[in-house]
Amino acid sequence: FRSPLSLHPYSDPHERIMARALRLASRGRHASPNPMVGCVLISPDGAVVGAGFHPRAGEPHAEVWALRSAAPGAARGATAYVTLEPCSHCGRTPPCSLALVEAGVSSVVIAMLDPDTRVSGRGVEILRNAGIDVTLGVLEREARELSAAYIKHRTTGLPWFVLKTAASLDGKIATRSGDSQWITSPPARRAVHRQLRDRCDAIVTGLGTVIADDPSLTTRLGARSGRNPWRIVVDSRGRTPLESRVVRQASVDGRTMIATTEQCPSEHRELFERAGCHILICSQDVEGRVSLPDLAARLGTRGDMIGVLIETGGQLAASALNSGIVDRWTAFLAPKVIGGDAAPGPIGGLGAAQMSDAQKLSTWKLRRCGPDIVIDARIW
Numbered sequence: 161f162r163s164p165l166s167l168h169p170y171s172d173p174h175e176r177i178m179a180r181a182l183r184l185a186s187r188g189r190h191a192s193p194n195p196m197v198g199c200v201l202i203s204p205d206g207a208v209v210g211a212g213f214h215p216r217a218g219e220p221h222a223e224v225w226a227l228r229s230a231a232p233g234a235a236r237g238a239t240a241y242v243t244l245e246p247c248s249h250c251g252r253t254p255p256c257s258l259a260l261v262e263a264g265v266s267s268v269v270i271a272m273l274d275p276d277t278r279v280s281g282r283g284v285e286i287l288r289n290a291g292i293d294v295t296l297g298v299l300e301r302e303a304r305e306l307s308a309a310y311i312k313h314r315t316t317g318l319p320w321f322v323l324k325t326a327a328s329l330d331g332k333i334a335t336r337s338g339d340s341q342w343i344t345s346p347p348a349r350r351a352v353h354r355q356l357r358d359r360c361d362a363i364v365t366g367l368g369t370v371i372a373d374d375p376s377l378t379t380r381l382g383a384r385s386g387r388n389p390w391r392i393v394v395d396s397r398g399r400t401p402l403e404s405r406v407v408r409q410a411s412v413d414g415r416t417m418i419a420t421t422e423q424c425p426s427e428h429r430e431l432f433e434r435a436g437c438h439i440l441i442c443s444q445d446v447e448g449r450v451s452l453p454d455l456a457a458r459l460g461t462r463g464d465m466i467g468v469l470i471e472t473g474g475q476l477a478a479s480a481l482n483s484g485i486v487d488r489w490t491a492f493l494a495p496k497v498i499g500g501d502a503a504p505g506p507i508g509g510l511g512a513a514q515m516s517d518a519q520k521l522s523t524w525k526l527r528r529c530g531p532d533i534v535i536d537a538r539i540w
């Protein structure tokens with residue numbers, strides 16, 4: 161969910177301007193279920209004459225904001241840099257490719273094609289048919305990273321799942337008595353709120369975590385954010401306490417969901433619903449737990465859950481990893497030692513018997529957050 165762009169010194173002028181469009185795009189962090197898109201208009205003499213990004217689903221697209229920001233006639237003969245292929249469909253707004261044609265731009269530089277089946281290639285076709293020079297694939301890798309969740313959802317129908325864990329340097333997520341507050345530093349915890357929770361559509365946790373930590377799973381950004389992600393409790397038998405923060409928060413914003421199975425007694429369902437929670441009945445795995453692939457499919461079908469964060473204990477985290485739903489693991493490591501054979505780690509369950517059975521990940525980013533380090537790994 162985080163903008164992948166540091167201030168990279170791009171030597172190629174196309175790339176430099178596209179990097180600017182991508183930075184703009186990343187300001188649309190609440191655009192979900194729509195993609196984050198940025199657009200920069202450059203006049204033939206190289207001046208920026210317009211710029212915009214897509215702020216939210218339902219609002220005009222990036223190209224429209226960029227064209228509106230330009231002085232009358234200034235887009236004529238300009239080059240538009242767009243991080244995603246301009247759309248060709250009449251959705252909530254008229255097609256952007258036509259808007260660019262009508263504004264008289266002479267060329268369009270695009271980072272990546274739109275995987276949305278209503279567009280994919282048709283936007284480029286409209287532009288080329290109008291005699292506009294189209295360049296494709298500038299900073300495509302960066303654009304794909306920025307839009308990873310959108311691409312996955314549009315191509316597979318499934319949400320993009322990020323597993324977030326926080327552990328001490330010796331790999332513990334709590335002491336032997338279960339105390340876990342706090343392992344990571346205040347800057348790391350703020351980063352979780354700003355960069356992970358505030359950018360996702362839902363946060364998944366397990367019943368065990370609700371009972372042990374009673375987390376609120378809100379973003380705590382107040383008015384700056386304006387919305388909380390959905391809170392989803394994986395609870396196969398419907399035993400989430402009614403007095404827990406996640407359930408009580410349901411009466412405030414109506415965004416709590418209990419992901420359960422047929423094992424949840426109907427009286428419990430009624431109590432949850434009366435408290436304002438949504439109930440999602442999922443199929444069960446062989447052990448009678450919520451089937452995570454089924455949960456993923458159901459969340460994907462809704463259409464409003466594109467990026468989902470998993471913040472939970474070792475059992476559910478292990479199931480999530482093993483079930484194959486996780487796309488990325490963001491692991492915070494704090495320079496502390498908890499120690500003890502009985503203190504749990506981030507991934508529970510049986511684990512691998514042999515090193516050759518260990519799951520191999522590709523680390524793709526390493527950064528510091530206050531005294532802590534953060535490793536982003538891609539799960540293939």
Ligand code: AOF
Nearest residue numbers: 197214221222246247251252253256276
């Ligand atoms: C663009 N520029 O800034 C965005 C695009 O519901 P709608 O009408 O907003 O349509 C959403 C679809 O439009 C989305 O799936 C994607 O194909 C495209 N998004 N396209 O040219 C933009 N946000």
Ligand code: ZN
Nearest residue numbers: 221247255256
């Ligand atoms: Zn559009």
